[in-house]
Amino acid sequence: MTKNTKVNAAILIIGNEILSGRTQDTNTSTIANWLNSLGVKVNEVRVIPDDEQKIIDTLNILRKENNYVFTTGGIGPTHDDITAASVSKAFGLKYEVHKEAFKILEAYYKPGEFNEGRQKMVWMPQNAKLILNQTSGAPGFNVENVFCLPGVPSILKSMLGGLKNRIVGGEPILSHTISLRTVESEIANSLSKVQNQNKDVEIGSYPFFHAGKLGVSIVIRSENQSKIDECNSQILKFVNEKKIEVVKR
Amino acid sequence: MTKNTKVNAAILIIGNEILSGRTQDTNTSTIANWLNSLGVKVNEVRVIPDDEQKIIDTLNILRKENNYVFTTGGIGPTHDDITAASVSKAFGLKYEVHKEAFKILEAYYKPGEFNEGRQKMVWMPQNAKLILNQTSGAPGFNVENVFCLPGVPSILKSMLGGLKNRIVGGEPILSHTISLRTVESEIANSLSKVQNQNKDVEIGSYPFFHAGKLGVSIVIRSENQSKIDECNSQILKFVNEKKIEVVKR
Numbered sequence: 001m002t003k004n005t006k007v008n009a010a011i012l013i014i015g016n017e018i019l020s021g022r023t024q025d026t027n028t029s030t031i032a033n034w035l036n037s038l039g040v041k042v043n044e045v046r047v048i049p050d051d052e053q054k055i056i057d058t059l060n061i062l063r064k065e066n067n068y069v070f071t072t073g074g075i076g077p078t079h080d081d082i083t084a085a086s087v088s089k090a091f092g093l094k095y096e097v098h099k100e101a102f103k104i105l106e107a108y109y110k111p112g113e114f115n116e117g118r119q120k121m122v123w124m125p126q127n128a129k130l131i132l133n134q135t136s137g138a139p140g141f142n143v144e145n146v147f148c149l150p151g152v153p154s155i156l157k158s159m160l161g162g163l164k165n166r167i168v169g170g171e172p173i174l175s176h177t178i179s180l181r182t183v184e185s186e187i188a189n190s191l192s193k194v195q196n197q198n199k200d201v202e203i204g205s206y207p208f209f210h211a212g213k214l215g216v217s218i219v220i221r222s223e224n225q226s227k228i229d230e231c232n233s234q235i236l237k238f239v240n241e242k243k244i245e246v247v248k249r
Numbered sequence: 250m251t252k253n254t255k256v257n258a259a260i261l262i263i264g265n266e267i268l269s270g271r272t273q274d275t276n277t278s279t280i281a282n283w284l285n286s287l288g289v290k291v292n293e294v295r296v297i298p299d300d301e302q303k304i305i306d307t308l309n310i311l312r313k314e315n316n317y318v319f320t321t322g323g324i325g326p327t328h329d330d331i332t333a334a335s336v337s338k339a340f341g342l343k344y345e346v347h348k349e350a351f352k353i354l355e356a357y358y359k360p361g362e363f364n365e366g367r368q369k370m371v372w373m374p375q376n377a378k379l380i381l382n383q384t385s386g387a388p389g390f391n392v393e394n395v396f397c398l399p400g401v402p403s404i405l406k407s408m409l410g411g412l413k414n415r416i417v418g419g420e421p422i423l424s425h426t427i428s429l430r431t432v433e434s435e436i437a438n439s440l441s442k443v444q445n446q447n448k449d450v451e452i453g454s455y456p457f458f459h460a461g462k463l464g465v466s467i468v469i470r471s472e473n474q475s476k477i478d479e480c481n482s483q484i485l486k487f488v489n490e491k492k493i494e495v496v497k498r
Contacts, residue, residue, distance in 0.1 A: 016453050019291045020424070021281030022468065023455070025274070028296070032270030042268045045296035047277070050453075077434040078454040079441035117437030152456060175269070185326040188366030192328035204265050204299075205327040206272070207401060219271065 007040045007170040009068040013047040014055060014083055015151055018073075026153050027072045034160050039169030039223075040068060050074060055086035063090075063146050068167065073151030075140060077117040083148055084141070088125040091143055098124040101139050108137035132162050142166065171223035176232055178218045181245035183207070187216065190238040194231055201227050215247055256289045256419040258317040262296040263304060263332055264400055275402050276321045283409050288418030288472075289317060299323060304335035312339075312395050317416065322400030324389060326366040332397055333390070337374040340392055347373040350388050357386035381411050391415065420472035425481055427467045430494035432456070436465065439487040443480055450476050464496055 011031055017023040025047065032042045043066055048054050055074075062069045074083030088095035101122040106114050121138040131140035131147065135158045140149045147163065149156045180187070184205055195203045202221040207214065220231045232249075239246060260280050266272040274296065281291045292315055297303050304323075311318045323332030337344035350371040355363050370387040380389035380396065384407045389398045396412065398405045429436070433454055444452045451470040456463065469480045481498075488495060 013294075016451060016470075017455055017468065018277070019281060019294065020422075020468075020470065021278040021283075021285060021291070022424075024278045028267070029270040029273045032268060034270075036270060042270070043298070045262075045268065045294075047294035049292070076454070076456070077437040079437070079444045080453050115434060117434035120437065121434075154458070173269075175271075185364060185366035185370075188326040188328070188369065195328045202265060204329050205325070206266055207325070209403070219266065219269075221265075221269065 007067045007168070008043045009035055009040050009070060010043055010062040010066040011045045012055075012058060012062060012069060012071045013045065013073060013151075014050060014071055015047070015073040016049050016080070018047050019049055027149075027151070027156055030153065030157055031070050031072075031149075031160070035068075035070075035167075035169075036173050038164065038167050039172045040167060041170075041173060050080045050082055052082055052086045052089070055083065056090045059087065059090045059146065063144070067145060069146045071146065071148045072156060075121065075138070075148055075150050077120045081120070084124050087143060087146060087148060091125055091146075093125040093127070093143065095123055096126055098122050098128060098130070098141070101130055101141075104130075104132075104139060105137055129166075131159055133159050135159075173221055173223055174225055174228055175219055175221040176228050177220075177248070178232065178235055178239075178246065179208070179248040180216050180218065180239060181213065181247055182216055182242075183214055184216050186242065186244070187218075187238070190242070191218065191235070194234045194238075197234070198227065198231050201231050203231060256316045256417065257292045258284055258289050258319060259292055259311040259315040260294045261304075261307060261311060261318060261320045262294065262322060262400075263299060263320055264296070264322040265298050265329070267296050268298055276398075276400070276405055279402065279406055280319050280321075280398075280409070284317075284319075284416075284418075285422050287413065287416050288421045289416060290419075290422060299329045299331055301331055301335045301338070304332065305339045308336065308339045308395065312393070316394060318395045320395065320397045321405060324370065324387070324397055324399050326369045330369070333373050336392060336395060336397060340374055340395075342392065343375040344372055345375055347371050347377060347379070347390070350379055350390075353379075353381075353388060354386055378415075380408055382408050384408075422470055422472055423474055423477055424468055424470040425477050426497070427469075427481065427484060427488075427495065428457070428497040429465050429467065429488060430462065430496055431465055431491075432463055433465050435491065435493070436467075436487070439491070440467065440484065443483045443487075446483070447476065447480050450480050452480060 018025045074081045124141045128141035135155045204219040206217045220228045323330045373390045377390035384404045453468040455466045
């Protein structure tokens with residue numbers, strides 16, 4: 001397949017625990033970093049509650065607007081795990097026992113331990129493709145361009161590797177960071193000029209506080225290394241002229 | 250004002266750095282926990298790029314669907330800080346110098362240091378109300394039900410206190426957590442029965458790993474303490490029957 005230069009994705013975080021502030025989401029940055037390495041840019045993230053209609057509506061918007069959608073959460077055995085049933089409804093597919101998933105979990109648990117609660121985890125949209133889980137057995141699943149992963153960060157992380165060959169990315173998104181001992185307002189105008197001269201490069205400016213000192217990180221992102229290099233030298237030019245200390249280049 | 254029992258909010262995180270995975274968002278949990286204490290429930294979080302049209306469109310949806318919207322990011326002095334201009338357009342308001350903000354920053358900086366870059370931070374939607382910033386000077390702002398805060402977590406945190414009297418919450422959302430030494434599938438059916446008997450209470454089940462041991466936290470949330478107590482005793486009843494160890498109740 002020819003590589004498309006623009007491939008994008010949305011992340012849909014499903015879970016009341018994130019919205020209540022009880023749990024700090026870390027899956028967004030895990031998935032986003034992994035997608036970047038495959039040349040897929042994350043366009044949008046949404047966090048929504050464990051609410052069937054909200055999951056259906058949101059998924060049906062995101063899966064049409066993006067090349068890929070990754071959901072996290074709601075695929076465990078308890079009553080608040082409603083992702084698989086909701087995804088089935090969003091696609092108009094039957095919600096049924098996935099035979100291969102059943103075999104995997106039957107073999108995973110000791111005889112007699114594959115109880116009713118655990119059997120809930122093999123109910124999936126009809127013909128879903130499994131996403132294998134070496135950590136805790138219960139697989140995630142994939143329907144068309146939607147990939148459903150668990151919410152537990154360590155398990156999610158361990159499952160991404162197995163997905164690599166199902167994602168066709170564009171050119172990898174490269175980035176370069178220059179960290180300066182300055183404040184944003186000192187460089188705002190000069191940086192703005194560099195951005196205007198390089199409109200197809202994404203230039204971000206992020207203040208940081210480290211070891212009691214203020215600084216600014218400038219992040220240059222593009223699929224094209226020579227464009228990054230060009231911006232980098234334009235930035236270092238004004239940084240030298242202003243006699244700003246470069247912490248890291 | 251009479252307290253409405255259902256008051257909700259959305260959080261809109263604006264920033265390429267979150268979508269690229271470079272920065273881990275922590276503002277969602279800060280804002281959500283603070284809103285909970287005021288009786289405001291977070292319905293939805295969206296993370297979007299520094300893109301004017303996307304900010305306008307998203308804000309215009311969220312501000313109609315929610316009692317309050319909190320934005321984070323994009324109110325600094327650099328070219329990628331476009332929140333104030335975008336919010337002005339979303340509301341159809343002039344984007345202009347805010348006189349009070351100008352005075353605050355003029356006094357905050359040493360003579361001669363209130364340069365062009367810094368002056369960008371006093372451009373706001375017409376008649377915006379300021380959200381004062383004791384940490385780093387530059388204020389946030391509030392237009393109708395939309396509150397625009399900075400992206401730097403420590404600064405954002407320090408600004409929330411000053412906002413308290415502008416938020417009219419409902420009944421505070423109370424919660425109680427029971428931590429058990431078990432796995433979700435052992436309690437899934439019993440917990441499901443408790444949820445079915447208490448449909449207006451939010452019961453969540455969250456696996457945890459701590460000090461090498463597995464466990465499950467059950468979180469019961471409601472505005473009504475006696476409903477929480479009722480669920481709590483129903484849960485402890487089946488927990489005792491199943492001889493499951495309670496780690497924390």
